[in-house]
Every structure is written in structure tokens, then in C-alpha cells.
Amino acid sequence: xxxxxxxxxxxxxxxxxxxxxxxxxxxxxxxxxxxxxxxxxxxxxxxxxxxxxxxxxxxxxxxxxxxxxxxxxxxxxxxxxxxxxxxxxxxxxxxxxxxxxxxxxxxxxxxxxxxxxxxxxx
Amino acid sequence: xxxxxxxxxxxxxxxxxxxxxxxxxxxxxxxxxxxxxxxxxxxxxxxxxxxxxxxxxxxxxxxxxxxxxxxxxxxxxxxxxxxxxxxxxxxxxxxxxxxxxxxxxxxxxx
Numbered sequence: 091x092x093x094x095x096x097x098x099x100x101x102x103x104x105x106x107x108x109x110x111x112x113x114x115x116x117x118x119x120x121x122x123x124x125x126x127x128x129x130x131x132x133x134x135x136x137x138x139x140x141x142x143x144x145x146x147x148x149x150x151x152x153x154x155x156x157x158x159x160x161x162x163x164x165x166x167x168x169x170x171x172x173x174x175x176x177x178x179x180x181x182x183x184x185x186x187x188x189x190x191x192x193x194x195x196x197x198x199x200x201x202x203x204x205x206x207x208x209x210x211x212x
Numbered sequence: 213x214x215x216x217x218x219x220x221x222x223x224x225x226x227x228x229x230x231x232x233x234x235x236x237x238x239x240x241x242x243x244x245x246x247x248x249x250x251x252x253x254x255x256x257x258x259x260x261x262x263x264x265x266x267x268x269x270x271x272x273x274x275x276x277x278x279x280x281x282x283x284x285x286x287x288x289x290x291x292x293x294x295x296x297x298x299x300x301x302x303x304x305x306x307x308x309x310x311x312x313x314x315x316x317x318x319x320x321x322x
Binding site: 127129136137138139142150151152153186188190194195196197198199200201202203204205 | 214245246248250252257258259260263264267269301303305308309310311312313314315316
């Protein structure tokens with residue numbers, strides 16, 4: 091059974107750096123056809139894709155947030171970490187990680203974590 | 213503003229058929245990239261509903277179907293049920309090597 095679980099702080103202050111961890115099970119981060127993607131959803135708003143990473147170090151970032159995001163992975167720990175710098179109250183959202191596949195679905199996300207809610211406030 | 217355009221809301225009575233459109237451009241849907249659809253029930257994580265334009269993951273009822281033509285795609289739901297009330301998102305890939313989402317459509321079952 092494939093599962094993903096997000097973890098990280100519930101509250102961060104403006105200008106701080108957010109670090110979120112996605113712990114996966116049921117598949118290997120060394121599988122070339124499967125990776126991890128991060129998506130967020132601000133309260134009452136649409137899904138917003140943030141970044142993805144695959145085992146061959148293929149990475150991509152949202153154009154609007156690229157300068158603030160870094161995605162990394164620890165294959166031995168089955169974890170993917172997303173860092174977002176210079177947090178602002180508008181970054182308050184539920185952050186999801188999901189398995190992204192290169193085939194069936196082509197760069198689609200077939201299994202999602204439950205999400206973790208992050209509030210940015212002083 | 214989302215890269216893919218969806219209507220903010222649609223509605224239908226139980227038993228009816230509704231469709232949700234998703235319009236992209238020549239750099240994403242029109243470039244031949246697959247369209248996927250997600251269902252997000254209230255206060256839950258999104259769930260893959262349709263992948264590869266018109267394929268259903270195991271467990272998804274055949275009341276849900278997808279199609280794609282040119283720079284657009286559609287999700288159709290037949291035999292509308294009360295528990296279909298949710299937000300629906302389309303998603304594709306872009307020639308800039310990025311994932312793109314639609315703005316989401318809220319389905320109300322009257």
C-alpha cells in the first residue's frame with residue numbers, strides 16, 4: 091500500500107524558512123518512474139503546484155515560487171524535503187505531498203498525503 | 213491565476229449529467245500532454261479521478277468519464293449523486309516542464 095505523510099511546523103513567523111518533510115512508504119524513491127510532488131492549497135483557494143523531484147535528479151519548480159523553493163530527497167530514509175524561504179502570511183495553506191508518475195498518469199499524481207496545515211503569523 | 217481554465221461552479225439535480233470543461237493552450241493540453249482530473253471532497257485531500265484523459269483508476273465508478281480535444285478537456289458525471297458534491301480540478305503538464313492545474317470547479321448537487 092502506497093502512503094505519503096507530511097510533517098512540519100504548524101506555525102511559522104514571517105520571514106522564516108519553512109521545512110516540510112514527506113515520508114513515503116510502499117514505493118521507492120529510487121524508482122525512476124516515480125517521484126514526489128508538493129502542492130499547496132490556501133484557504134478557500136485552488137490547488138497550486140509547487141515542485142517535484144524524481145530519482146534521476148529531475149526537478150522542477152513553480153515559476154512564481156522558484157526563487158524561494160528547494161526540494162531534496164533522502165532515498166535511504168524514503169523522505170522528500172521541501173524548503174520555502176521568506177515565509178509570508180499569504181503562504182498560509184495546507185501543504186500536500188503526492189506521488190507523481192511519469193507514466194499512467196503522465197506527470198500526474200496518483201496518491202496523495204493527508205496534508206499539513208501551515209499558518210504564517212507573528 | 214491558474215494556467216488551465218475551469219468554470220468556478222456547476223450544478224445539477226440527482227440523476228442528471230453534468231460536464232466540467234478545462235481549457236488550456238498549445239503549450240500544455242494542445243501540445244498533447246495528458247489531462248488528469250481530481251476530486252476533492254470537503255475537508256479531504258484530492259483524489260485521482262481520471263488519468264490519461266479518459267482512464268479511471270480502480271474503484272472509480274464508470275459514471276465518471278473524461279475526454280480531450282485540441283486545447284481542451286472535459287469531465288462528465290452521469291447519474292449525479294449527492295456525494296458527488298465536491299471540488300474538481302483538471303491538471304496537465306506544460307512544455308516548460310511544469311505541472312499545471314485548473315482553478316477548480318465546485319459541483320453542487322441540487
